[in-house]
Amino acid sequence: MSTSPNPTLDLETIRRAPKVLLHDHLDGGLRPRTVVELAEATGYSALPTTDVDDLGRWFRQAADSGSLESYLETFAHTCGVMQTEDALVRVAAECAEDLAADGVVYAEVRYAPELFADGGLSLERVIEAVQAGFAEGERRAAAAGTPIRVGTLLCAMRQHARAQEIAELAVRYRDGGVAGFDIAGPEAGYPPTRNLDAFEYLRTNNAHFTIHAGEAFGLASIWEAIQHCGAERLGHGVRIIDDIKVGADGEAQLGRLAGYVRDRRIPLELCPSSNVQTGAAPSIAEHPIGLLTKLRFRVTVNTDNRLMSGCTVSSEFAALTEAFGYDLADMQWFTINAMKSAFLDFDRRLDLINTVIKPGYAKLASEASTG
Structure with missing residues (x-):
């Protein structure tokens, strides 16, 4: 990994680079103007303000609490x-349009269908509406010259008792754009093992799933997610750093769990800005991503909630570049990590790597060397 900033890796270059996003919440990425307009159209009257700019600032400030529980309250x-x-x-x-305009070529966007049924929609209608929206967004992005492929992850809220139901829907709709399953919500007091029946059902049906673990809670949630539930990826997983000791000489010693995660190449869906907001990391410069990348964990860079964090994939990479001196080669490494870890069939993953990602970075590197 690079040790000094590369002056050619400015925000515009980062935007042009092909990127892959694995951890992004649909209800955490709305445009502020859309929130205001939908509130007016649907009769929702609880917004703190209807001024678009003020509302965008409110979401960022309200989420910047240092607490996952307080952060989650903004989603109301x-x-x-x-x-x-x-x-x-x-x-x-x-x-889909916003991600494509930011240079994302493949994304997995997650949401909990049960959160959108208060107005009387069935879970099936929720899923079908979201899939129709992503199909439309993909069409618009392609017409704009920024093609993107979007898969969805269906979340079950860990504090509720509907994981089995949502898992069955993920399997039922997996040929209709649903890429996999996740559990989300507050970690403390709601271990992933509460949903073992759902994970067993998914494994039996050869379905993909990730688990939010190691964000607000520590190593125990990571261990349970992997060893009891069989998670293929870790949503956040940032607290794996608690199982790594760095000596006075700078040498890192991995504990048994950290060593297992690295050896098995279990992907970490790291979300730097969000982790700082929820108190999982003190700052971008002190985020464990620096050490985890140096130690060659399967690190991926993600947004989590673009509205609440006021971020994009590109701005996350820009912040990491400033903090750790990453360059185009590093960005390509993160991106290929993510593409390898996607819940997409092998042929399509390989095709995106070989025909979109690698050529895209090669072109940018060539421009930088001749510019």
Whole structure:
């Protein structure tokens, strides 16, 4: 990994680079203007302000609490305006457009269907509306010259008792754009093992799943997610750093769990800005991603919630570049890590790596060397 900033890796170069996103919440990425307009259209009256700029700032400030529980409270407003099919189609379409405009060529966007059923929609209608929205967004992105492929992950809320139901829906719709399953929500008090029946069902049906673990809670949640539940990826997983000791000489010693995660190449869906907001990391410069990358864990770079963190994939890479001196070769490494870890069939993953990602970085590197 690079040790000094590369002056050619400015924000515009980062935006042009092909990127892959594995951890992004649909209800955490709305445009502020869309929140205001949907609130008016649906009669939602609980927004703290209807001024678009002020609302964007409010979401970022409210999420910047240092607590995962407080951070999650901001979603009452985004979910509140996403209770109709039209709203879900619009939000999903705009999500695909926004990610594609930021240079994302493949994304997995997650959401909990149960959170959008308060207005009377069935879970099936929620899923079908979101899929229709992403299909429309993909069409718009392709027409704009920024093609993107989007898969969805269906989340079960760990504090509720619907994981089995959501897992069955993930299997039922896996040929209709649903790439896999996840559990989300507050970690403390709700270990992943509460949902063992759902994970057993997914494994029996050869379905993909990731688990939010190691964000607000420590190594125990990571261990349970992997060893008891069989998670293929770790949503966040940032607390794996607690099983790594760095000596006075700078040498790192991995504990048994950290060594297992690295040896098995279990992907970490790291979300730097979000981790700082929720208190999982003190700052970007002190984020464990620096050490985990140096130690060659399967690190991926993600947004989590673009509205609440006021971020994009490109801005996350820009912040990491400033903090750790990453260059184009490092960005390509992170991106290929993510593409290798996607819940997409092998042939399509390989095709994106060989025909989109590697040529895209090669072109940018050539421009940098001749510029």
